[in-house]
Amino acid sequence: MKRSGIRKMGFLFLLVVSITAGSAFADVGPAYALVKCRIVPGTGDIIEDGALLVRDGLITAVGPRQEIPLPADAEVIDGQGKTVYPGLIDAWTSLFLKIPKRPPLGFMQAFEGIPKDQQDDGRHLDYSAFENLQPNPQDRNALHKLGITTVLSVPEIGYISGRSVLINLNREDAAGMVLRNPAALHLQFVAARGVYPTSVMGAMAALRQAAFDAAHYRDSLDRYQRSGKTIKRPRYDPFLEGLIPYALEGGPVVIACLNQEDIKRALRLREEFGLNAVLAGSEEAWRVADMVEAAEVPLIVSVTFQPPFTSIHFSRDEEKKKEAEEEIYPANPGELARRGIPFALTSHGLKKRADFFKQIRKAIAAGLPKEVALEALTIQPARILGVEDVLGSLAPGKIANLVLADGGLFEEKTRIERVFVDGQSFEIEQPEGEKK
C-alpha cells in the first residue's frame, strides 16, 4: 500500500475510535474535591477538617482530609473556613408551575353562579406537575441562594389538586431534574369554584364519597376477574382508576392543613381510609399536638407564623396578634421537636421566600434545636418523600447535592457561596454588601 493510503487508513481508524470512545466518555461527569472544609454530613459526627469527593453526580467519599486521597483529575475547591451541608430540600413549593391567579368569588357570585368557562370542579387528579414544569434559571438560582437544591413542586388548585414531582435543581430540562414522578397526590380543604362543592364540608363529603367509590370499583373489578369474566364487565372509570393507588393502596397523600380544624379533618380522613398521609402547613400542629403525636403522622411545616383567620389569635388586637406572630406561632416547630414528631420545614406561604432563614431563626429562638432544624431541611424531607437512600445526608453513594456556606447555616451573616446539584457546581452571585 502507498504511504498516503496507510495514513488515510490510520486516520480513519482513529476517527472511528474517537467517535465511539467519545460517546462512552461523554457520560463521565466532572470530578470535584472539596477540601479543608468543615463538613456537616447530617448523619454521624461533624468533620472539622474534611474532604468530600464528587464524581459523576454522586458523592464518592466523605471524611477527615488526611484519610481521603485526592483523585488526580478532580477540580480542587479550597473550603478553608467554609462549611459543607447536604443540599436542602424544600418539601412544598410551586416552583416552575404557572398557577393562574383567580380572585375569590364574591358572596352574590356564590349564589348566582358564574359562567361555565370560569367554573372549576376542583377535581384535578390528572394534573401532573411534571408535565407543567417550565424550568427557568432565575427561579432556580433564587433557591440556590437559600441552599435549596431539591424541591417538591406541587399543584395548587382544587380540593384534589393533582400529583407533585420531586426535582433536583440542576441545569437540565424538566425530565433531567426528576427524582420522583409522581411524588404524591395532593389534597386541600377548599371549595370548588362556582360549582359543587361550594363549601369545605362539601369537599369533605366529596372526598369520602370518592374513596368509597374507589373501593367499590376495585371490588367490582375483582369480582369480574374472580367470575372468570362471566359477568358484565364493570363500567370503566378513569377517575377511580387514578384514585385507587392513593385511596386504597397506600400511595402517598399530602393534605394541606392551614389551621387546627384542617389537621383534624385530615386525621379523620386518614383514620377512615387508612391513608398514607402527610400533613402540610401544620402551623397549628402545636394546638393539637397530642392528637398529632398519637397519630404518628409526618408533617411538612410552614414558617409564616401567621395565625389563620379561624384562630382566636387572629381576632385579637394588634398587640396580641403581633405576639402570636413573634412568639406563639414560632414556637410550633420547637414543640414538635420536643415531642419527637418528625417534620420537614418548608418556605411555602412566605410572601418572600428569601425570608425563609429569618423565619427559621425565629423558630430556633423560640425553642427549635439547630440540629433538628437542619434535619427538617435534609434527612426528614428525604424520608417523607421516600428518597432517603439517595438524598438528605452526605455519604458515599448518595447524590452530590451540597451547600457550601461561609459559616453556620443558621447564623444571620452566613452566605451561601456555592451549591452542587447532581454534582453540577453553581457559584452563587454575591451582590455587594448584601446580608442574607
Add this chain to the structure above:
Amino acid sequence: MSEKTYRLILSVFLILAPVSAGAQDLFIKDGTLLTVTNGTIAEGDILIRDGRIAVVGSDLKAPSGVRVIDASGRFVMPGLIDSHTHIALTDTNELGAVVTSEVNVRDMVNGEDRRLFNVLTGGVTLIHTMHGSANPIGGQNILMKPKWGRAAEEMIFSAGPGSLKFALGENPKQAIFYPAKARYPKSRMGVKAIIRRELIRAREYMLLWDRYHASVETGESDPRPMPPRRDLRLEPLADLLRGKTWAHVHAYRADEMLEFLDLAREFHFRIGSFEHASEAFKIAKELAAAEVGITCFMENWSYKMETAEGIANNAAFCARHGVTVALNSDLGPQMMFLFNQAGKALRYGGLPEEEALKLVTLNSARILGVDDRLGSLEVGKDGDIAIFNRHPLSAYTRCEITIIEGVVYFDRDAYLETQRREEEKRRKEKKKKDDGKRPGRPAGPMGGGR
C-alpha cells in the same frame, strides 16, 4: 360589642383553656331553683357529681372538697338551649347541589368563634347549630355545648337522634337572591317534588342494603353478593327513614307545613320541629296531633312574603294549644337574650311562668330528642345550669354564672374583674408612655393627657 370587650373574651378563653376535665363536681347552694318540671324550690341546693345532677333539694350540706357557689338571692334554672343557630361554623350552606344530605356541619366547626362566649353570657349551655336553608334537603346538623376554651370536638354533644335540615318555601327556591339563579326548583311544588323524589330513592337504597345484610347473615346466595355502592347522600336519608335521625324543617306557611306532615306520614319519619313556622298558629291542632314541635321567634314576622301573615303571639298561642314550642335566635342578637324572649311570652303572650321557661329549656330539648339529658333540674340530667341575679323572665335580669357539666364557663363578676384589671394595666402603661413623652403635661384620669 367593643373591641376591648372582645379582647377580654379572648383573654378569658386562654385563662380557661388549660382547665382539665370536661365534667366536674359542684355544689350550688341557697338559690331559688326553677326546676321547670317540679316547680320552684326556695333556698334550694343542687349537687353536681361528674357533670351530672346528683341531688336537688334544700338544706343540703356541701361535700368536702367540692367547689361551692353561693346562689343566695339568685335564681337557678336549667341552662338555656338555642335550638336553631349557625354559630361556630366556618360555612353554613353547601350551594352546589339541590340535595346535600351528605354534608355534615361538624366538618365546618370552629371552636374559636367568639359567639360561643357571647351565648354563654346569656346562660346558653346547648346550641343546635345547623346547615342553612338554601336547599330543599340540606346537611346534617350538630349539637354543641359552648365549652369556651376547649377544643371543638369536646364541645360536640352527640346524644340524641341525628338531625337533618330540610327547607321549604322561598329560600330553597332561591327567591331571595337577585337575579335569581337558574336552578330547579323555582316553585314550591318543585321543592316538594325534589324532597319526595329523594325520599323514594332513599327508601330504595335502604331496602337494597337491608336485603344485602339479610343475605349475608343467612349466607344463602352464592357467590357472596357484593355490598351495594355506599351513597353518602342517601345514607342520612335512609337513617331518617329508619328513625335514627329526625328532620328539622325550615318552613313558614301553613300549607307547606301540612304537606310536609303528609310526607312524614307517607314515609314514616319523624319531624323534630318546624323551624320559624310563622303560620303555625293556623294549624296548631294538626301540629299537636302529629306531635311535631316548632322553634320560632317571639317577635319577628312580616320580614318576608311568606311571613306576611304572622302574628305577634304565634309562640304563645301554639303553646296553649298543645304544640311543643321552642324559641331560637337564628344568629340574631337574641342568642344572648333568649330569657328575655321567654319573658315576653309570659308578659305579652300570657303563658304561665313554667310554660314560658320551657320555651328555652325543656321544649327545646324535646324537639331535639335530648330531653332525657337536658332541659330541667332533675337528678340524672346534665349539670348545665344558668344563674341569674333576678328571675330570668324579669326584664331586669342578668345572667351571672353559666355552668356546663359542673364547670363554670362564664362568671360575670370574674369577667368584670378581669376587665377592670386589664383596663388598669393599660392605663398604667399609657401613663408611663405619656409621662415619659410629655413631662410638662399631667396624665388625665384615663391615662391620656392629650
